[in-house]
Amino acid sequence: MKIIWTLTLLMIPGAMTLSLTGHSGGEINITCTYQDRHTGNAKYFCKVLWLKCSDLIKTKEKDKWVNSGRFFLYDDTGAAVFTVIFRNLSEQDSGKYKCGVDKLGIDSYTEVNLNVITAPKTVSVSSPSPSTTTSSSSSITTPPISLNSQPSTSDFTLDSPSVSNGLCLIIVVSVVLPLLIAGLVSCIVTVCMKRQARAKVVCQ
Incomplete structure (x- = not known):
């Protein structure tokens, strides 16, 4: 200077x-x-x-x-x-x-x-700055961990509706089908009883 x-x-x-x-x-x-x-x-x-x-x-x-x-x-x-x-x-x-x-x-x-x-020697303080930038770059390794964890959670959320739908279908079939069979049987029994009643009346 x-x-x-x-x-x-x-x-x-x-x-x-x-x-x-x-x-x-x-x-x-x-x-x-x-x-x-x-x-x-x-x-x-x-x-x-x-x-x-x-x-x-x-x-x-x-x-x-x-x-x-x-x-x-x-x-x-x-x-x-x-x-x-x-x-x-x-x-x-x-x-x-x-x-x-x-x-x-x-x-x-x-x-x-x-x-x-003799003029005092000036010490450059700007040299440590590159090391600080390189140390900060090490933090870049953390984001991939969080990115990899996301697909696993999304897989569970996508599979859960299919499981619930299958369970609902089984429940509906197991409940409704017996009812339909019972109704059909009752109808057949009723028709048969009516026919027998008519036959008795004709014979008399």
């Missing part, structure tokens, strides 16, 4: 020292202001080594970006500010720097104490 620090510095000789912490792999964005009468002067950003400040980037170009390695400088003469971008920071970049205007006599500058630390 890129971390950008933006600082606005008013450059008064020896008047200001800034402490800044950056992260390894990130960048800083420093905006330095100056007096209008110095718009024609060269602007620079240097690193202090003992009693000497070695220029990292220096230019007289106006209103355009100038690049030197990991450093970019833009002098906005209309606003009387110049911006320095320091990219791809590393822990070896920790130290003292100067953001200044080159002029006769004593330069106008601001000291920048930079401390670069």
Whole structure:
């Protein structure tokens, strides 16, 4: 993750020292202001080594970006500010720097104490998500059990009407048939008795 620090510095000789912490792999964005009468002067950003400040980037170009390695400088003469971008920071970049205007006599500058630390490693939490989806897929084995149990119950419900119908038919036949036979016998007996009665009357 890129971390950008933006600082606005008013450059008064020896008047200001800034402490800044950056992260390894990130960048800083420093905006330095100056007096209008110095718009024609060269602007620079240097690193202090003992009693000497070695220029990292220096230019007289106006209103355009100038690049030197990991450093970019833009002098906005209309606003009387110049911006320095320091990219791809590393822990070896920790130290003292100067953001200044080159002029006769004593330069106008601001000291920048930079401390670069290692950015904390981010731990990805998204990796366990596939395992949760695979574990949930194991629950798919349960539905076939309930599906297999349903046909067995439906078989019993389909067979039960035929059994009851057979029982009813047997009961009806066993009850009605004797009644029909008894009625038929009674009718035959009645007819025979009537015929015998008529025969007796004729004989007399």
